[in-house]
Amino acid sequence: MPLVxxxxxxxxxxxxDxxxxxxxxxASDVGVEVNGEVSIAVSRDVGSWELADMVQLELLKKAIDKPELALVAKSHLMGRVYKEALGRDYLKTKSGYGERAVARFRGLVEAGILKRESLELLSAFEPRPDFDKALSYNAVRLFTNGNYALRDGSFKIAExxxxxxxxxxxxxxxxxxxxRLYYDYITSQRLVPASPFWFNAWTHKEMFASCFTLEVEDCLSSLTHPGRYCIYDALAYSGIIQQLGGGVGYDFSLLRPEGDVVRGSVGVASGPISFMKLFDANVDVIKQGGKRRGAQMGTLHVWHPDVRKFIKAKTGELKDAHLQNFNISVxxxxxxxxxxxGIDKDTRYPLINPRVYQDKTGRKAVEYVDIHREAEAPREATWGEVDARQLFREIAEGAWDSGDPGLIFKxxxxxxxxxxxEEIEVSSxxxxxxxxxVNPCAETxxxxxxxxxxxxxxxxxxxxxxxGGGTFEEKLGCIDWEGLAQAARVGTKFLEDAxxxxxxxxxxxxxxNAATRKNGLGIMGFAEVLIKLGIPYASWEAVELINRIMGWIYVNALDESAELARERGPFKYFEKSAYARGEIPVLKFQDFxxxxxxxxxxxxxxxxxEAGDRLRDITMRTRRWLAPYLERLRERVxxxxxxxxxxxxxPTGRTSILAGTTSGVEPVFALAFLRNVTVGTLVEYYEPGIEWLRARGLWTPQVRKAVEETGMLRDAPVPEEAKHLLATAMEIGWLWHVLMQASAQQWVDQGxxxxxxxPANAPKEDVYWAFALxxxxxxxxxxxxxxxxKSVQVIYTGLKQEIKKKLAETKVVLRPVALEASIEEAAEAVKLKALEEGKDPYCKTGDCG
Known part of the structure; x- marks a missing residue:
């Protein structure tokens, strides 16, 4: 008999039994009847969590044919959470939730896991167990195995x-x-804090920020170059940040090019890409304190002499082997x-050695928005030239080949x-x-x-x-604008307090951080909103809706920041800023x-x-709609x-799972898919889409088969209206993707x-024009x-028969993720390469927020 x-x-x-x-x-807790749905063969000793995982994954496999079993799987998992966090007898009595929680908090303080100063506020706990019930199975799984939940000294879930x-x-x-205000917004899921909040709140590593950028100067260490931030200083800072759960962006443009002289050693430099390998290896070692693998962005300015090597660093044979812990962008x-x-007929573009530039000018080459217009580079710093037309095509071809590099438009x-x-001084x-x-996914x-x-x-x-339905103005009336305004204000306060x-x-x-006080209030669930309103993602109505929504959030968030300045004072360098002149940054951006x-x-x-002209008209229409608020805001700022x-x-990769909605400003990725996250392989339907079909009598066996095979409605026997409304990311033309991002950007002061x-058969010209537009x-x-x-993907759309068969034949073993090894064991078990890492499909490295 096997032992547990x-x-x-x-x-x-x-x-x-x-x-x-x-x-x-x-099953009883969620009102579902089960009758022999779980039948597992256990031929070896197992851990109790492993056994529970086997049960839940068996339920999920059968939920492909009986969806209500996913509720049973969630209830079974929550039972484990309650048992460990609230006591073995809680499931029998279902009483004393608040008192048990406070006792658990007190134990965590006594154990030194939480700060002692936390106890007074934690002891005022006002339970909202309906939040527990509202979460999906995938959300609870993320909570337990994705390290959102604290654990005690014996590795039991403690909350x-x-x-x-x-x-x-x-x-x-x-x-x-x-x-109480923040708790209400979080548990009603109107606001969803980013992962570091859940990882670190009240712990002894209390850091809430997600996004960091570091200087990488052209020297090895501040030990030999006091007052500078050198390569190994950045490496050390990066390790600390990733241990705390943050992602890091580095610009390597200050490093001298490969082959340049190294005067101290009478040698030659190895170039930026060789040093990037150090940072890539650093992530493998740190693993963000066991919480998730670190996310990184590496950038290089287009004028750097090594730019061609950088462009090719993750293409061709290197794309699945080199710099795998980096997003890279030019x-x-x-x-x-x-x-x-070809706007400028002279297509010759100079390459600049940043070391020589700094030696000759006393300035860093990267400190100019457009170096070739604002300051002529010294002749000695110019290391040849490239044809800009050819280089731009090489960048586009690299992105077509592997998704790298991206572009950052300075x-x-x-x-x-x-x-x-402005000239600024912080900490000398x-x-x-x-x-x-920019940070790893370029949103900051x-x-x-x-x-x-x-x-x-x-x-x-x-x-x-x-x-839903009706004219566009009627659909606008379906938005709770006042509630959205209040969420923007509460979110601004929350981030300021953080x-x-x-x-x-x-x-x-x-x-x-204290000097510039950057808030990053964003959104999730936009694609789901469109479905609720009956608006296809690939439509001008959708492009205008995101323009209105982001404009409304911006004016309310900035107004709240102005109110906070009256309470607490403005940020340190306010007097040097555009705000002090009564300027509103996004309006300056639009005018530019x-x-x-x-x-x-x-x-x-x-x-x-025509598309660009129409987006301009939409932006100006939103600007007129907001005119009374903007006028007032000029004086307020x-x-x-x-x-x-x-x-x-x-991108809200993890947090959108927690909220059970779509990511950021992205479309629906697929109607059925296998999601590979660090907690395992999660089989998912996009439920709002399925509910829409079901409500109209379109969820037939034939439609279901088509969705399961491909993740799309493209080949399903449904009206074109349904295919258009529920079109997925790969079905939507690149132009609509670009227009959606550009429309939201009109009112977002960061990125x-x-x-x-x-799609796989997209021509290279599509990438070229997407970048250009x-x-x-x-x-x-x-x-x-x-x-x-890429040979390894994050999400596999559709539940193709060979994958379903593989899942059915394989007993997936997942344990609480204390070590990365448990992820690797799961990957080996299901024989899917993409399981090796938990990834977000809208992020090239998969770990963006």
Missing amino acids: AKLDGRLEPLSL KLKLSVQRA TPSMAAWRVATAVARELGRA FVDDSFMEKAL SNLNASNPLLG YRFTYIWRS VQNPFEVCNLTHINLVKFVKDGC IERSRTGIKVIDEM VWSRWERVKHVYPPELR RGGVRNSVVLSIA ISKTINM AWALGVKGITVYRDKS
């Missing part, structure tokens, strides 16, 4: 989702009234883009920069303030050493019941983008010119703002993380991913 190992070390014989009873209890939400709310607020300026597209970045060009670090670094745009905290508004919670509490222990970073558009649009094909920026749209998905319409950073361009 309990978490306390006890061994007991496996009892199939006991196992069956646990499933029946879980329920509701308890974790209270821990986050109180840690950020530090006073009871505001904590920073390009307007001068390059105008030469690349002028677009800085068009909304409220401190552009003097610099010209220019956004010249920063000067080196800046920090951004992320929290997301779940838009689905602001759609009125019973809406800045006050969050510390990395790295002096220059913590001082920069649309003025340039008129000058450059003649080089675009007619259909792209002149009196001070607390945060230098307020918005950013992150937007979005992938421009393309994104620049002209103001997109700050763009990533293209062509289906099947």
